[in-house]
Amino acid sequence: xxxxxxxxxxxxxxxxxxxxxTLTTNETTAVQSTQTFFTSAENYFTEINTNFTWTNVTxxxxxxxxxxxxxxxxxxxxxxxxxxxxxxxxxxxxxxVGSPINALQASGSYALISRYDTKLEGYIRVGYxxxxxxxxxxxxxxIKKKLTANTFADIGISLPxxxxxxxNRNPTLEIATGFTY
Numbered sequence: 001x002x003x004x005x006x007x008x009x010x011x012x013x014x015x016x017x018x019x020x021x022t023l024t025t026n027e028t029t030a031v032q033s034t035q036t037f038f039t040s041a042e043n044y045f046t047e048i049n050t051n052f053t054w055t056n057v058t059x060x061x062x063x064x065x066x067x068x069x070x071x072x073x074x075x076x077x078x079x080x081x082x083x084x085x086x087x088x089x090x091x092x093x094x095x096x097v098g099s100p101i102n103a104l105q106a107s108g109s110y111a112l113i114s115r116y117d118t119k120l121e122g123y124i125r126v127g128y129x130x131x132x133x134x135x136x137x138x139x140x141x142x143i144k145k146k147l148t149a150n151t152f153a154d155i156g157i158s159l160p161x162x163x164x165x166x167x168n169r170n171p172t173l174e175i176a177t178g179f180t181y
Contacts, residue, residue, distance in 0.1 A: 048115060048116045048117060048118060050116050050117075051117075051149070052116060052117035052146035052148070052149055053116055053117065053146075054082075054111070054114050054116075054117075054119050054144075054146070054180075055114070057082050057180045057181070058081065058082055058083075058181060059079070059080070059081055059082070059180065059181040060078070060079070060080040060082060060087070060089075060152075060178060060179075060180050060181075061077075061078070061079045061080075061178050061179055061181075062076075062077075062078045062152070062154065062176040062177060062178025062179075063075065063076065063077050063078075063176060063177070063178065064076055064154075064174060064175050064176025064177060064178075065174070065175050065176070066093060066172060066173070066174045067172060067173045067174075068093065068102075068131075068160075068172055069160075069168065069170040069172070073095075074093050074094065074095055074102060075093070075094050075095070076091060076092065076093050076094075076174060076176065077091070077092045077094075078090070078091045078092075078107070078176065078178070080107065080109065085110055085111040085114065086108075086109070086110055086111075087107075087108070087109040087110070087111070087121070087123075088106075088107070088108055088109075089106070089107045089109070090104070090105070090106055090107065091103075091104070091105045091106075091107055091125050091127075092104050092105075093105075093129075100130075101130070102129065102130050102131050103127060103128065103129040103130065103131065103136065104127050104128060105125035105126060105127030105128075105136065105138065106125065106126055106127055107123050107124065107125040107126075108123065108124055109121050109122065109123035109124075109142075110122055110123075112141075117145060117146035118143070118144070118145050118146075119142075119143075119144040119145075120141065120142075120143055120144075121141065121142045121143075121144060122139075122140075122141050123139070123140055123141070123142065123158075124137065124138065124139045124140075125137070125138040125140070125158075126138070129160075129162065132162050132164055132165055133164065134162050134163040134164035134165070135162070135163035135164075136160050136161065136162050136163070137160075137161050138158045138159070138160040138161070138172070139158060139159060139161075140156055140157060140158025140159070140172070140174075141156055141157060141158070142154045142155070142156035142174070143155055143156065146180075147177075150179050150180050150181070151177070151178070151179050151180070152177070152178055152179070152180060153175075153176070153177045153178075154174075154175070154176050154177075154178070155173075155174070155175045156173075156174045156175075157171050157172065157173055157174070158171065158172045158174065159171050159172070160172055
């Protein structure tokens with residue numbers, strides 16, 4: 001009985017330490033590998049997809065989440081008209097579906113880098129914030145990445161400066177998804 005258990009453990013040990021299964025097709029050998037979520041995300045954010053581009057985009061519309069001091073979680077809707085590397089648009093912020101608008105801002109932007117499916121964009125938004133009952137100027141930066149030919153995701157950080165109250169030292173994080181035309 002002891003020999004059977006030792007033999008079973010030895011076979012199990014060989015199975016665990018055996019190399020990955022290989023596939024052979026037309027004398028080409030490829031090793032199967034398992035891809036983790038983190039590897040997939042790393043590949044997505046570090047590789048350029050030359051099939052997608054920002055060059056002929058004239059209109060961008062997105063909606064997403066924004067972490068705002070004093071409001072906590074806020075929803076945002078952005079619409080932007082692009083003319084080359086320049087953009088002009090409007091941004092609305094609200095606390096949830098069906099809630100009133102908390103802030104309304106006009107925006108101007110410039111694409112610092114635009115390479116195939118990736119765009120790094122600096123912007124300034126200026127408008128009124130009903131939460132603080134005052135004006136706001138919000139410089140920031142967004143990284144936009146095309147998901148398909150007409151959709152994208154973005155992530156950004158900004159620092160709202162209000163005309164009332166103490167100087168804000170808390171950055172705002174924004175993440176959104178949208179479409180282009």
